[in-house]
Amino acid sequence: MSDEEHEPSYTVDELAARAGVTVRTVRFYGTRGLLPPPVIGARRVGHYGPGHLARLALIEELQRQGMTLAAIERYLEQLPDDLSEQDLAIHRALVASWAPESAEEITLRELERRAGRALTEQDVERLAAMGVVERIPGSEDFRLDGTLLRLGVELLDVPIEHETILASRTVLVEHARSAAQELSRLFRDEVWNPYRESAEDPDHLNAMRSLSAHMQPMVVQALVTAFQRSLREELRAAFRSR
Numbered sequence: 001m002s003d004e005e006h007e008p009s010y011t012v013d014e015l016a017a018r019a020g021v022t023v024r025t026v027r028f029y030g031t032r033g034l035l036p037p038p039v040i041g042a043r044r045v046g047h048y049g050p051g052h053l054a055r056l057a058l059i060e061e062l063q064r065q066g067m068t069l070a071a072i073e074r075y076l077e078q079l080p081d082d083l084s085e086q087d088l089a090i091h092r093a094l095v096a097s098w099a100p101e102s103a104e105e106i107t108l109r110e111l112e113r114r115a116g117r118a119l120t121e122q123d124v125e126r127l128a129a130m131g132v133v134e135r136i137p138g139s140e141d142f143r144l145d146g147t148l149l150r151l152g153v154e155l156l157d158v159p160i161e162h163e164t165i166l167a168s169r170t171v172l173v174e175h176a177r178s179a180a181q182e183l184s185r186l187f188r189d190e191v192w193n194p195y196r197e198s199a200e201d202p203d204h205l206n207a208m209r210s211l212s213a214h215m216q217p218m219v220v221q222a223l224v225t226a227f228q229r230s231l232r233e234e235l236r237a238a239f240r241s242r
Helices: 012-019 023-031 050-064 069-077 085-096 108-115 121-129 146-155 162-198 202-240
Strands: 103-106 133-135 142-145
Touching (some): 012 023, 023 050, 050 069, 050 085, 085 146, 103 108, 121 133, 121 146, 142 146
Antiparallel strands (some): 103 142, 133 142
């Protein structure tokens, strides 16, 4: 049996319910080309998969960031056609990271309900290592970053040691912070400061502030794409030499 046959399949109603949108919204996104067409099965019923669900979540996150549909279309057009639902989830998580902190307090029972599965102590430790949850001192509850939950749960079954997750997160955080600092410095010195010094019209300054806000998802996309390509090349080279 192929991998496609193992993938969950949703009707348009089921997809809309899982994504928290209306059926009308799903069909509208489809007509705009934001969602790939469904697979047409028996009785002309359209079937959607996890990739559609992940793409819907990314679209909704981009809208929350204030992007127009036209801007979202341009964003999605730049994504490779073969992105998996995991890749799309990474894009969504990184785009959401530009938003204000969204941590919420949650019980273990509620965490399991949101995760859609029972969680062992080891599962919780792995989620904590990935930054999805944080134990609240003196309490049995947790602080949850809901933007990372879906991706974190998917990674629970990946055979990676806890120490490796911690080490990987340290590497990613350090390099991400370094890249963010350098990009912020570059934008400030080469774009914002010269513009501020030369422009007297307040409307122009407001337009530049708006541009800086809308640049964030685009910068995230560039970083993710560059990282994916670099990681693919490094892994290919590493395993080719063995």
